[in-house]
Amino acid sequence: TQLLKQSPQFLSIQEGENLTVYCNSSSVFSSLQWYRQEPGEGPVLLVTVVTGGEVKKLKRLTFQFGDARKDSSLHITAAQPGDTGLYLCAGVTPDSWGKLQFGAGTQVVVTP
Amino acid sequence: SQTIHQWPATLVQPVGSPLSLECTVEGTSNPNLYWYRQAAGRGLQLLFYSVGIGQISSEVPQNLSASRPQDRQFILSSKKLLLSDSGFYLCAWRARRGPGDTQYFGPGTRLTVL
Numbered sequence: 637t638q639l640l641k642q643s644p645q646f647l648s649i650q651e652g653e654n655l656t657v658y659c660n661s662s663s664v665f666s667s668l669q670w671y672r673q674e675p676g677e678g679p680v681l682l683v684t685v686v687t688g689g690e691v692k693k694l695k696r697l698t699f700q701f702g703d704a705r706k707d708s709s710l711h712i713t714a715a716q717p718g719d720t721g722l723y724l725c726a727g728v729t730p731d732s733w734g735k736l737q738f739g740a741g742t743q744v745v746v747t748p
Numbered sequence: 749s750q751t752i753h754q755w756p757a758t759l760v761q762p763v764g765s766p767l768s769l770e771c772t773v774e775g776t777s778n779p780n781l782y783w784y785r786q787a788a789g790r791g792l793q794l795l796f797y798s799v800g801i802g803q804i805s806s807e808v809p810q811n812l813s814a815s816r817p818q819d820r821q822f823i824l825s826s827k828k829l830l831l832s833d834s835g836f837y838l839c840a841w842r843a844r845r846g847p848g849d850t851q852y853f854g855p856g857t858r859l860t861v862l
Contacts, residue, residue: 642791669850669851671853676836676856676858677855677856678838678840678853678854678855678856679792679838679853680853681850681851681852684850722789724791724792726792726851734780734842734851735782735794735797735807736782736792736794736840736851738784738791738792738793738794739791740790740791741789741790741791743789
């Protein structure tokens with residue numbers, strides 16, 4: 637059973653458009669992380685959120701952690717081809733020795 | 749700064765052969781260590797984690813085993829590979845300080861079992 641559900645599974649957009657990826661769960665997380673992964677490489681951390689309602693911005697990327705710490709979203713403004721990749725959300729549940737529960741990922745393709 | 753290494757980067761093995769994948773971390777002490785497997789283009793499945801030397805916890809029953817002979821070394825092994833063991837194997841480390849701490853991933857090993 638996958639604790640975290642990501643949607644959509646696949647997203648193809650034109651350069652300059654905006655996009656949002658969602659990560660939802662019925663479980664409460666101590667923290668939630670977003671990663672981006674290129675083919676054949678390990679995931680690279682984008683952000684960690686720990687406080688309910690927290691919003692973090694990383695250039696054109698905006699991350700939000702739900703008030704109840706059960707869900708999160710990633711919004712990209714004016715997407716560029718360099719944003720193409722597999723976006724993964726992962727959460728740490730309390731008392732889990734820091735084990736990450738991963739969503740299935742959202743493949744984002746940004747075409748010029 | 750901390751770095752994490754995995755080798756080999758790519759491996760092609762016949763069914764029934766043994767396996768040994770190695771992961772080492774530099775620049776930190778007493779990390780939590782993790783082995784994941786990833787199906788093509790999908791999320792990661794946690795296989796094993798370790799909170800210290802000789803301490804291994806398995807998340808799913810499988811044909812694989814893990815060992816931690818040194819503080820910053822984590823090894824994934826199999827005595828006899830199955831076709832279903834093919835995949836992308838990722839090692840990760842985490843500093844043991846609190847819930848906000850992040851896991852950092854190695855570059856991965858692509859294993860193909862033929």
